[in-house]
Amino acid sequence: MKLVVLGLSLGSSWGNGHATTFRALLKAYAARGHEVVFLEREVPWYAGAHRDLVNPDWCRLDYYSDLDHLAEWREEIAAADAVIVGSYVPDGVAVGRLVQEWAEGTTAFYDIDTPVTLAKLARGDFEYLSPAVIPDYDVYLSFTGGPTLRHLEDHYGSPMARALYCSVDAEAYVPLDVPKKWDLTYLGTYSDDRQPTLERLLLYVARAAPNRRFAVAGPQYPDTIQWPDNVERIEHLPPAEHAAFYGASRATLNVTRADMIAAGWSPSVRIFEAAACGTPIISDRWDGLTELLGDGREILLVDTCADMLAALGRRDLEQIGQAGRARVLAEHTAAHRAEELERHLGEAAEHARDRARVTA
Template sequence: MKLIVLGLSLSSSWGNGHATTFRALLRAFAERGHDILFLERDVPWYAANRDVADPDYCRLAFYSDLADLEGWRDEIGGADAVVVGSYVPEGVAVARFVQAAARGVTAFYDIDTPVTLAKLSRGDFEYLSPDVIPGYDVYLSFTGGPTLRRIEDRYGAPAARPLYCSVDPDAYPPLDVPKKWDLSYLGTYSDDRQPTLERLLIEPARRLPDLRFVVAGPQYPDGIDWPANVDRIDHLPPAEHAAFYSASRFTLNVTRADMIAAGWSPSVRLFEAAACAVPVISDVWQGIEELFRPGREIILAESGDQVAEVLRGAGAEAMGQAARARVLDGHTAAHRAAELEAHLDGAAARKSGPIAQPQRKSAEIPVQDETYSPRAL
């Protein structure tokens, strides 16, 4: 199929998790035989921090504003499917334009579902509004579970389907490097994540001055009191993620408050770290036990005492390997590309007929029916 994606960013991973998500998914989607165009709003903060210029799996083009986007009307009209992502600048206007211009399937890909729904409930229509949701043929959500029914029942989406984040295992392999840190964390600063980071990393760091910690990610305020044994890395390009995780005895997963409340909202960092076979310590939210088995594939912690106890113990190499096996079995970009294809085909079938009919190899990952339950994951 010919797919057009209008997303927050493909060119720059600076300060966002969208770029790595799109890169892994679209590379795998292209490997299934599809043609992809990614349209990105040209904004100065990403233009100054681009780490992908010419991807080999899709065309990447930029538009300066809505008037400039008009020049892509014919391509959008001729595409088999058009996907608009969350946090796209002027996303409501972009949605109206796409829904008017597209003749194929239209989809909204919400990489921030709980945040989106919280914004809608406050009347904040920064990139999505209730009136455009029914105009999308399918609503693809980073969050599964009961949230999907809410999107359909409350906001009138014709179909809400889970499309969790994933990982490209070739980009996140286990690396044989010296262990530099006992506990690491990779993530952009967020007001609602900071209390958990304080509780599960900074507090244990103060309590265990003989151990080494690191926090990587931009936008942390200057006023944070970092213990002397906590290293800071302002920005870590994706190409360095695997080495970062592999140099950690354990790594920490911290979830935003809206995503904890919704449940079934795994972060892309969770899958990336697990793919590197690094044992993950995570905060607790409903649905995580359906992704990784607690105590065997992941460690769940609610207090600094629990984290400190884990760090005082021996390594958990077997747990890291088990987590990697779980990721390879069901959470790679190839799995998500097959699911995306099934969801778009399902939406097309409801309109007229299937659009994706690739030649499948016997060893290829099977496509699940587009009505599958997210609990099966």
């Protein structure tokens, strides 16, 4: 089939988790024999030196400057078997309406930020999605599973809501035989609501354990943060360097945004990537996490600085990392997600045909 995706970014992983998610998923989807076109809004912060993927060999990547320019792809959108619009796409409500008007195949919204999106909708912030647009997408593909899916159908009128968790490119994220540089690392863009947890579970720990080594990689951290001397700062780490970063980490920290903790069932792409590298993951807690990775066997959950210090002292960290890797390779690779996407789009097409027959 032919799939057209209008997403936040494929070409740049700077300051967003969308690019690596789309890259893994769409590369695996193309490997199943499908044609993929990705249309990305041209914005200055993802251009130039921040663009780290050009001319991928598994899909066509094109850019549009505004909604008028997007109209040049109208026939391509109309001819596609399925069209997906992603979360945080600039002018996303207008883009969604155009896709729903132009597309003759299945239409889907892929929300890689579902709890954040729902919080925005609840306060009337329709930056990239509005309640009026949701019922006209054939399927709502959600980064979040669990009870949220029923809420999307019952409260917002989605004809069909399905979980499509993030995943990992199992060829790119592998264990590497590199020296261990850090006892604990964190990889992620700065976020106001993640920072208190990062402070509690990494910076406080670094101050309490001056003989241990730490690293925080990611952009947009304020200059006002006081980094302990044993915490190395890395401003930006492109995906090609992620596996080596995780490989050099005795353990890595997963920190979850407040809206996603509240919703539960919202695994970050970093969980799957770190686990695929065989790196032990130490995480904050939220509902649904232990259904993905078993606490104490495949991941460690902590609440306090003391918990973290105890976790870092465990002798079975390496075994936990190996068990986490085995679980992710068995259930959460991009190949698994591509198969799920294919199934969800097929189901949505059948539901749309059923609805059309009922209203005919």
